[in-house]
Amino acid sequence: xxxxxxxxxxxxxxxxxxxxxxxxxxxxxxxGQAWLPARPECPACLRxxxxxxxxxxxxxxxxxxxxxxxxxxxxxxxxxxxxALVQLEEGPRLLTRILDGPARLTGDAPVxxxxxxxxxxALATFRLAAAAA
Amino acid sequence: xxxxxxSVIAGIGHTAFGKLPGRDTLSLNVEACREALNDAGIDKSxxxxxxxxxxxxxxxxxxxxxxxxxxxxxxxxxxxWDQGGAANITLLSFAVMAIEAGQCDVxxxxxxxxxxxxxxxxxxxxxxxxxxxxWFSTAAGYAMIHRRHVIEYGTPPEAFGAVALAxxxxxxxxxxAQLRKPLxxxxxxxSPWVVDxxxxxxxxxxxxxxxxxxxxxxxxARELGVAQPVPVLGFGHGQTSFELPQRxxxxxxxxxxxxxxxxxxxxxxxxxxxxxxxxxxxxVTVLMTLEDYGFCRKGEAPAFVADGAIEHGGRLPVxxxxxxxxxxxxxxxxxxxxxxxxxxxxxxxxxxxxxxCAVSNQGGTMHTHSTLLLGN
Numbered sequence: 001x002x003x004x005x006x007x008x009x010x011x012x013x014x015x016x017x018x019x020x021x022x023x024x025x026x027x028x029x030x031x032g033q034a035w036l037p038a039r040p041e042c043p044a045c046l047r048x049x050x051x052x053x054x055x056x057x058x059x060x061x062x063x064x065x066x067x068x069x070x071x072x073x074x075x076x077x078x079x080x081x082x083x084a085l086v087q088l089e090e091g092p093r094l095l096t097r098i099l100d101g102p103a104r105l106t107g108d109a110p111v112x113x114x115x116x117x118x119x120x121x122a123l124a125t126f127r128l129a130a131a132a133a
Numbered sequence: 134x135x136x137x138x139x140s141v142i143a144g145i146g147h148t149a150f151g152k153l154p155g156r157d158t159l160s161l162n163v164e165a166c167r168e169a170l171n172d173a174g175i176d177k178s179x180x181x182x183x184x185x186x187x188x189x190x191x192x193x194x195x196x197x198x199x200x201x202x203x204x205x206x207x208x209x210x211x212x213x214w215d216q217g218g219a220a221n222i223t224l225l226s227f228a229v230m231a232i233e234a235g236q237c238d239v240x241x242x243x244x245x246x247x248x249x250x251x252x253x254x255x256x257x258x259x260x261x262x263x264x265x266x267x268w269f270s271t272a273a274g275y276a277m278i279h280r281r282h283v284i285e286y287g288t289p290p291e292a293f294g295a296v297a298l299a300x301x302x303x304x305x306x307x308x309x310a311q312l313r314k315p316l317x318x319x320x321x322x323x324s325p326w327v328v329d330x331x332x333x334x335x336x337x338x339x340x341x342x343x344x345x346x347x348x349x350x351x352x353x354a355r356e357l358g359v360a361q362p363v364p365v366l367g368f369g370h371g372q373t374s375f376e377l378p379q380r381x382x383x384x385x386x387x388x389x390x391x392x393x394x395x396x397x398x399x400x401x402x403x404x405x406x407x408x409x410x411x412x413x414x415x416x417v418t419v420l421m422t423l424e425d426y427g428f429c430r431k432g433e434a435p436a437f438v439a440d441g442a443i444e445h446g447g448r449l450p451v452x453x454x455x456x457x458x459x460x461x462x463x464x465x466x467x468x469x470x471x472x473x474x475x476x477x478x479x480x481x482x483x484x485x486x487x488x489x490c491a492v493s494n495q496g497g498t499m500h501t502h503s504t505l506l507l508g509n
Contacts, residue, residue, distance in 0.1 A: 004264040065276035066329035071269035083266050085277055085378055093378045095263045107284030
């Protein structure tokens with residue numbers, strides 16, 4: 001069964017286009033607030049139109065979970081699989097996957113972006129920084 | 134002027150819990166309200182407010198009016214509220230405030246759902262584009278929080294297990310409970326993963342059922358000769374609203390703000406509480422609620438729950454009818470009802486001499502929280 005596909009709205013298109021180019025971008029408002037995923041208005045000052053900015057790709061692993069239950073049939077033959085929560089050094093947080101697999105993960109481990117491709121979709125995923133070095 | 138103690142829960146009622154095929158949520162709400170009115174000993178004609186929590190698994194347009202119609206009541210005030218599991222205590226506090234403001238006289242607060250025999254897709258739904266990574270289910274959000282608590286505080290599995298053991302021990306003798314099977318620590322530790330670090334026995338039941346409360350002023354309860362009114366001493370609320378990945382901290386919850394408001398309203402402190410009914414959708418929720426309510430300091434819940442301290446007979450008995458892990462997965466009203474029984478002195482596992490009960494309700498993935506303090 002096919003994996004779920006992203007809903008690429010006009011608002012979020014710069015995010016998906018950047019990943020196709022191998023970069024991760026996030027929005028940062030003129031007031032300084034930075035975030036993911038895409039929002040039309042800044043949640044701090046409420047102004048619209050925050051520009052996209054390229055992330056360094058460096059971040060920290062905050063937490064992760066390992067699925068032993070498939071809540072979607074496309075993931076049934078991937079069990080057990082994990083989902084991780086990473087905070088970018090610029091501040092925004094995102095759910096992702098750590099390519100090293102769950103066994104080597106530790107809390108607050110440094111991670112680095114490594115874009116993955118699932119069919120035509122480019123996904124933001126990470127490697128443990130020590131492993132990437 | 135404080136509203137502390139000026140309103141009471143005059144009656145409680147509920148349906149059977151578990152698998153109730155063929156019953157829709159309107160029917161379950163009507164049965165629960167009928168039982169609550171019988172418990173209060175008052176006639177339906179006195180009710181002029183109906184506050185309804187929406188069924189989690191099956192939202193319906195104008196649901197509050199559908200419940201009122203099924204009850205044959207034309208309310209002055211009421212409707213349906215969506216705030217996840219925190220909505221029950223929220224609606225109870227709305228009822229108290231509406232009564233005090235002269236907007237109604239006697240209120241029904243009710244909830245029913247049938248995700249066990251009906252549709253439970255809501256609990257497994259994809260969460261936006263994060264579905265690309267396989268991010269599904271309510272359990273996964275709590276698993277992420279559970280792991281972060283372990284990372285920050287070194288919380289051992291046995292601390293989570295202690296919460297499951299307490300609820301399961303308390304529910305084992307409860308004839309209404311859906312899961313009447315006590316649990317040992319060895320069994321807990323051997324329980325299969327659902328979403329690691331969540332084991333099966335960390336997770337709430339999925340249940341059909343309904344429950345209801347009758348709320349009125351203390352003065353009205355005296356006039357009507359209500360037999361066992363339980364005063365509402367305090368309530369409070371807190372909402373982060375941000376989705377889990379966007380929160381600055383995963384291990385601090387809105388329980389802290391909600392409880393601070395409720396304790397201030399009632400003029401009491403955490404150490405005055407004799408018994409607690411704490412929302413146990415997942416075991417980590419109870420540990421973090423104990424910390425955020427001030428029963429212990431942050432990160433000290435493992436020591437607080439050790440050695441049976443939250444079991445009946447312990448320092449602070451928690452979830453004395455079995456909670457969401459044993460009595461029913463219904464999101465929250467069973468905890469309010471057990472608080473009422475403890476304050477009446479009629480609980481099956483009564484805490485002797487208990488004079489103050491704290492109840493917590495929580496919604497979403499710790500998005501919303503509400504606190505209730507009951508007295509006698």
